[in-house]
Amino acid sequence: MKRPTILDIARVAGVSKGAVSYALNGRPGVSAATRARILGIAEDLGWVPSSAARALSSDRADAVGLVAFREPELLATEPYFMRVVAGIEETLAGRGTALLLTTVGDAATELDTYRWWWIGRRVDGVLLLDMRTDDPRPDLLRELNAPAVVLGAQHEYPGLPSTRVDDHDAMMRAVGHLVEHGHRRVARISGPRSLAHAALRTRYFDEACRALLGCEQVQLETDYTAREGLAATRTLLDGPHPPTAIVYDNDVMAVAAVSELTSAGVRVPADLAVLAWDDSPLCELVRPAVTAFGHDVTAEAGAAAGLLLARIANGAASDVWLTPRYLRVRGSTAGETR
Amino acid sequence: MKRPTILDIARVAGVSKGAVSYALNGRPGVSAATRARILGIAEDLGWVPSSAARALSSDRADAVGLVAFREPELLATEPYFMRVVAGIEETLAGRGTALLLTTVGDAATELDTYRWWWIGRRVDGVLLLDMRTDDPRPDLLRELNAPAVVLGAQHEYPGLPSTRVDDHDAMMRAVGHLVEHGHRRVARISGPRSLAHAALRTRYFDEACRALLGCEQVQLETDYTAREGLAATRTLLDGPHPPTAIVYDNDVMAVAAVSELTSAGVRVPADLAVLAWDDSPLCELVRPAVTAFGHDVTAEAGAAAGLLLARIANGAASDVWLTPRYLRVRGSTAGETR
């Protein structure tokens, strides 16, 4: 049982395949009656366009790509990535655009993937995630002249439309929230500073502390895993001036810390307040639930996908500012102390 | 700057494009010297095969598909799915095969996706996940004659090679583990019984309880979310004969329960032992860490992807049995009771 082609439809309808093509694509050139007849025949035959043929002749792949360059462990634990994928899908679904997904272990493979996908026309464009400082990807994509959109950019990337966030105000509010609850010794456990957003938040944290507490506070760097997050927490608490509140740069570390600390007899938030940067269902999984600065990751990813589709369709290139982050106050900073 | 084609290479090399095709694909028909020269020119020109052209002429898409039919919330929280994706990628990467991923919200869209992907030749085959009772997908894929592999099948699916697991022995060991620790009233909080594995585990749990405890024990059904898991837990503990141990059908519910209960003053495992069916980094995130029955999801998914590639390449169709599940004993069933 061979898959039907437009030629099969043309034969049944008694017209040329050109006419069938016009009819199926809803463009002028066929009468309404003929169009309806052709559509009916296509339906009867169970015709589905050959993506390869379409891609070859119209130079579109009807697919966009997403490359994940993360530790496998983190990829599995952190809800962030799947929420991004879900958001992208929400936009792509129904528009006939597919999502190509791959995970890579090193930066060279990452660049090769973009290059092959684009030159081989597997994708019409790509989404960029987790921008790094001195990230080689924007240059590559500009060189390739491939449509690309940056998800959650902290600054402008010339030539690459982005969904933009600004953590500056959010960080001010985060530290402000802790200060309001009486904290004077606040620390932060950061993700790797090679990531642009982690580096920037580190700066913003310093600024916020200077503004609200009069001096900078200690910050430690980790790889975002629960293991390193816990180790950093221990380092801080065992130090000479243990903080009374810690801002964690992701949900995984914050949740791990709350679990570990409460079971060790540390009262959260009475002895130590915990605030997570990314909000996710994980934050509700532990007790006390974790106060978090969050935003609608799914919606953001959907917006980015929309931006990419627009860029592919007509070269549009304006940034989209995301709705500001929200502070979801939960027990880990403001619970009953008992 | 147009992308180079094999015709460009042919012109530079002074041969026909047929010769270039032979050279690039490593098949006989060109001399070693010519082949080397052509390869060099291709490299210089930065040539990358057009996936569309290749797909069109050779009737291969060099891609496989994965359709996720899950609650968005669960998709984000449960590490399972991302581990599957990572495992698949591990096998596909380097073989030049891409992964098409989509999430769907209903069964009709799910089937349509498979149909379009296959008839439109977007994929050479698909992976099936989360088999349901009376799942319509095997029939559809057999009808389409599309290569497909079932990941984690509990029984044989005629025509569909599978990676097979058998939860029967594992369930016996799980209940045995709890009985050994002195538990006589054991309950289980299941995932939706519309899922084949959840339904089967429900049966196995009954069998294990009859064999090891002399009578069946209570089981409640949920949708796998933390919310319903907690509600079911409450129902059990507030009932007339509260269990002293609960087997949760996924990591999310078990972890949520441990957090909630310990913060409510329930001692785990002294008052209530908790065992999770799927092991994942989540289980290590809470205190006490959650005892879990697990298996190497990443490796399993990789094996399934390998099976699919073999099936696509040569129609091979033998099932692969996975290494048995392991029981990772942690604090939630065997911790110091203090």
Add this chain to the structure above:
DNA sequence: GCCATATACTTGACCGGTTCAGTGGAACGG
């Protein structure tokens, strides 16, 4: 009644590969 225009098609080139049936020349055997 005749030319201009619109409509509803047809025709065929084209996208960039793969593949099969030639073809010309060198090597080889007798």
Add this chain to the structure above:
DNA sequence: CCGTTCCACTGAACCGGTCAAGTATATGGC
């Protein structure tokens, strides 16, 4: 020295769409 075989390569069809250019028929205006 001629016929056969093998090798290295050419030429062209083909995959299934898209689309620009061409054609035949109907419609309209004056």
